[in-house]
Amino acid sequence: MEAQVKWLGEELFMGTSESGHTMVLDANGGNLAPSPMEAVLISLGGCSSVDVVSILQKARQSIIGCHVDISGTRVDSVPALFEKIHLHFVITGADVAAKHVERAVNLSADKYCSVALMLNAKVDITHDFEIVAS
Known part of the structure; x- marks a missing residue:
């Protein structure tokens, strides 16, 4: 690449x-x-969202929407690296099971999202989710 x-x-x-x-x-x-650092957050959210949507579709969950709110805090020194990043997934759909969403988010964070796996060595990445019924 x-x-x-x-x-x-x-x-x-x-x-x-x-x-x-x-x-x-x-x-x-x-x-x-x-900014380049904002692009890192967007890339992390994009990478994770691709995984979560794909995993939920394969689990036959009736999702019609997925967005992730991402917040990052940076250290107060130069270079101002990310110290912590939190991803909050909002999944919209009918009869979406929390166990499937939790599994999808965890698999993305721990196994599939290349961006998250690269950042994990230096950044504390956390995540949670909510389901909105449609």
Whole structure:
């Protein structure tokens, strides 16, 4: 896998993935686009959500929605690494079993989400979930 990041001027950068997709990053606190650290949170949430939805679909759960609220705290030194990240999954559907959601979230965190597994060495990642009946 390969990627390229190009400086656009000021504090804006454009990342281009091997598949040709682009993403603008803003080093100025995310004023015009996500900052690189915000992109890490989004990547973690995206990776985890893909797993959770896939696992719930395979378990034949009638889900119609999934979103994850992600909060991260960073250390007060340079570099300002993430110290803790919490993912709160909100699953919407009819008759969705909590045991299946719990299993899906745990499998993503412990086995499948590459982003979470990379971050786990340095970051305390926690998660929980809620189910909203549709």
